[in-house]
Amino acid sequence: MKCGIFNVALSGKLTRKLVENLGAGRHGDGNGLYLVVDPSGARRWIVRVVVKGQKNRLGAPLRTDFGLGGADVVTLNQARERALEYRRMAKQGLNPRFNAKREIPTFEEIAQQVHIDRMPTWKNAKHGQQWINTLRDYAFPKIGRMPVDSIGQPEVLMCLSPIWTEKHETARRLSQRIKTVLDVARSRGFRSGENPVTGIKDANVLPKVKSKPKHHKAMAWQDVPAFYSELKTRNAMAAKALMFTCLTGSRTGEVLGMKWDEVDLENRLWTCPAERMKGGDGHRVPLTDAMLEIIGPLEAMRSEYVFEGQKRHRPLSNMSMLMLLRRMKVEGVTVHGFRSTFRDWAAEEAHAPREVAEMSLAHKVGSDVERAYARTDLLERRRELMRLWSRFVAGSSGEVFDFEK
Incomplete structure (x- = not known):
């Protein structure tokens, strides 16, 4: 029986292509798993479970939706596996809110989600692309795969130090964007304590660089x-x-x-x-x-x-x-x-x-x-x-x- 449940859990109505192209709304995969597409185009997974033996305030079975992450960083199969875990706990009478093993996302996962969430606020598409490109070029290769709660000053310095004097303006923007990603991670409960970018700045760890303004060559x-x-x-x-x-x-x-x-x-x-x-x-x-x-x-x-x-x-x-x-x-x-x-x-x-x-x-x-x-x-x-x-x-x-x- 358990084997049957497991097999069903890893299959469903959705396909990878559908996940990428479905329009706004809530789209069911089966077994309580849904893909939610916002009007902005942002895509995320949720799973609906009924916790065995537990009642809500009205005395009805306790039915709850849980977020499983953005569809840009959580694949369809990963979403099905996490949904299976939540359903197994619910069948045992355990509320997933308090019993699920919490996975700490990577720096890149949080950064990609921040980029999507802030798309409506970018001045233009080019500016938004520049924001994520800076992280892609200088941060992801070094700390992109690290759990976001394990990033401290040494890891941030790995990104900033090589370009701090040679490409100072780029490094300055990179530090601001790393700080934003880590601030968002803290607000979502994935980190605690001081932002390492702030600590580096306050301690003057990196050398002062006098940036010379670049003037456009002009005709007299x-x-x-x-x-x-x-x-x-x-x-x-x-x-x-x-x-x-x-x-x-x-x-x-x-x-x-x-x-x-x-x-x-x-x-x-x-x-x-x-x-x-x-x-x-x-x-x-x-x-x-x-x-x-x-x-x-x-x-x-x-x-x-x-x-x-x-x-x-x-x-x-x-x-x-x-x-x-x-x-x-x-x-x-x-x-x-x-x-x-x-x-x-x-x-x-x-x-x-x-x-x-x-x-x-x-x-x-x-x-x-x-x-x-x-x-x-x-x-x-x-x-x-x-x-x-x-x-x-x-x-x-x-x-x-x-x-x-």
């Missing part, structure tokens, strides 16, 4: 009119996008992701939504005559994107403008560097107030308290600054571009 503002004049002779979409980028001082992703439904031609305004902005806040860009000369003719293409790439209704490649610079043999300059070029011109030539120039670049100005009271984005003052910049770039030589005059 005096050279921009001649460069822009050469750009105007080119008909490629990448040239038009680069011209627009120079004039607006926007980031590459903001320009290439620009859609027509963000553009208000009547009010001469482009509103870049918060999800595409580095700072997470929407940004209004006043459109000048020179900017409208670039994008106006493109509207006839009836594409979803203003700067359409080779595929219909798809934007240009992120590398398109940089590769154009290389074809033009413009050395030592990056696309992002044109933001610095504009900022230098605004200070040295236009004498623009700091807050106007910084807001034109979608930078946050002042402390949190100051920003709480300063609700305006200085649109009209920025409109005048961008008008002067466009006229300078377009080659109005000999004109004085002093913002304060």
